[in-house]
Amino acid sequence: MKQVNIMGIPFACVQHKALIKLLDEHIMRNEKSFVITANPEIVMQAHDDSDYMSHLHRANYITADGIGIVRASQLLNNPLPERVTGFDLMIDLLEIANIKGYKIFLLGTYEDALTRVIENIRHNYPNIEIVGVHDGYFAMDDLSVSKKVKEADPDLTFVGLGVPKQERWISQNIDYFDKGIFLCVGGSLDVIAGDVKRAPVSWQKYNVEWLYRLLSQPKRWRRMTSLPRFVVQIIKKRLKRTS
Template structure:
């Protein structure tokens, strides 16, 4: 995954989901440490306003286009990306890999009841996974006890569900303390894993309108969705 596509200063990897998983599998087997960001237009726009967060994103090994808006933006910039790679789908593929290889996975974030239910479902659906440990998302970012807990569990994968920008900051700030492992911010994925929130039906996902389904189910998300037209407008200004 060497080619990059610049979208408003954030360099996305020009790759497919299949290629991404193949690359990550090789890195895991070689104990290569990997920081993955799955970025949507909201994350890109936040990076425009927060230079430190932008540096955090730029420190990642791979930035994956999670959001149809990013795909649209790259196309408008005449440097298209192959496909959208939803963060939840990428996480599930990594769980399949962990199940196959009996890898150690740490789950960090969400409310305790959501986290516990998500782990119960993971144990049921992926019996080959070794759950290295877990911790809810209600802690201070500089809490060294949480960092020690994750480190001592010797994980092969760490899924961080703290929401952006906190999850990327947490990974970036503690990444140097680990010798191996895939570290990936997964937003609200534990809510879906736990069954607390239902994902859009497959047809909606294929039509790239999963965002609309989520807006219908969670109308309070409208403020977040408002970033998309602003993002496209900034893309058009950049292009011109």
């Protein structure tokens, strides 16, 4: 698959529907795959932390979760086709799992929220088998968590531990597993639980979902400072290429 390098990160040049089909094929062949959906915050964190960058490079697919990544690829004259977000991937994979009876594992958020996630998934996707859950409050070296996941033998593991823990955890444990899709989903579990609202479709349409999140969760402002830093770096690279 063609890749687009943005500040050292190889983004998969793939559309949402095509990736869903690929991941479903991996499941049917009992293969494993590590999927990251990266935004400018993740790019800048990897830019500042070489160890984190090495974990990202272990992924099979890194997609553009954010219009900033797509715009950057266009500025660098190597455009990505579209955004491919973690939440949208999770929802479509849940729909496929419901049709095919796939087994899933939920890793992340806190216990009360997980209870609501389970209830909502069972209500909306009754044919899915939830083979295990674990909250996100554990030490990175706690081997009992990866053991629990392996014993559950899921087809899909949704990892919502937040950045950078979720990428590090999958990277450090992926060799332990024999099969399954491991997808970083950030705060998507909290959205399914009903604790966090996703931006309205109109905000998504105009690519200002990030602004909606900032207005609804003002404490995110520190994380948002990575966006202007990212823009500056992309402009520098653009100017360097044109000169």
